[in-house]
Amino acid sequence: MDPSLMEWVKIMVPDMYLYFAIINTIEGRLRSENTHALPPSVQRRVKSLKYFQSKHAELEAKFQEEVLGLEKKYLDLYRPLYIKRREVITGQYEPTDEEVSIGEKVDAEEEIAHIKADEKKDEDDNTKSIRGIPEFWLTAMKNNPQVAENVTPEDENLLKHLVDIRMSYTDKPGFRIEFEFADNEYFTDKVLTKAYYYQDHVYGGEFIYDHAEGCDIHWKDGKDLTVTMKTKKQRHRGTNKVRTVKQTVPAETFFTFFQPPTLPAEDVELDEEEAERLDAKLEADYEMGEEFKEKIIPRATDYFTGKALEYEDYAEDEEFEDDFYSDEEQEEEDDDDDEEDEADESMQPSKRENAPECKQS
Known part of the structure; x- marks a missing residue:
């Protein structure tokens, strides 16, 4: 209080x-963890509750182990489907008429006439020479708002070369995401990886996130998207001569995803503001990994077509919209307020002149 x-x-x-x-x-x-102030008989009962809580924690750990085992089992069952998906995207496999027909029936909102028109156009303009589904993964990523906000136009030129995004489970509790690329002008790597690890214990039926590990990217000369070159002029105090100095600074790019934030050494103390910033970075990094693991990889086709957005909570909230004004609405409200103020002034017997102006930054 x-x-x-x-x-x-x-x-x-x-x-x-x-x-x-x-x-x-x-x-x-x-709120206090100190129970010494409680009567002895109550303390005894609290200790028994801790025993029951410890047994509950043991069951939670077994539950999570079984859930993880089930996830691994079904990932093995999903994998042949993911392999087929990759082959279609890259043009290594051409779907059969039966597979296409069943796929049409899956989406009840698909317009058959529109599909047939596209097929006819495909034959007429000789686009059968197109291999696979170009820019499949780039489009899927851009249709996920959380991922899309981290993708720059320059990133898109590189992400067009994405061949596959897949995941696997690590020996230690955790998961690994792999990004496979075709040959490109940016780096020599074929696969970039990012792994997320959990702590050894389970709390509340869930693994607790511990840390992430990225990978080194072997950029070709002048193609590193994670840095940008800035130039600035310096004037010598004695001779007054000017020189141009070049320096590299971090750049905004999706590929910093492979350089996850890390916790400082134990002997390094952070102030409250620095700690909050680090916590926000760690949380955002983990959430990005979860977007790939739980959404983009298993539902890549829905993200490519945009259908996944129908099931996401990305629609603007009406009440949220009401809190904002267009410029015209704001001007009208300001005019109304001015009229009310003038009416109030006429009713006041006296009023201070030259009142300080209230400025909004």
């Missing part, structure tokens, strides 16, 4: 003050 409010209650309503004081004492005990 607010101390100033407590002081007011103490003066004005003594009995109520006593009530709030008791409540605050109880709340303080409940």
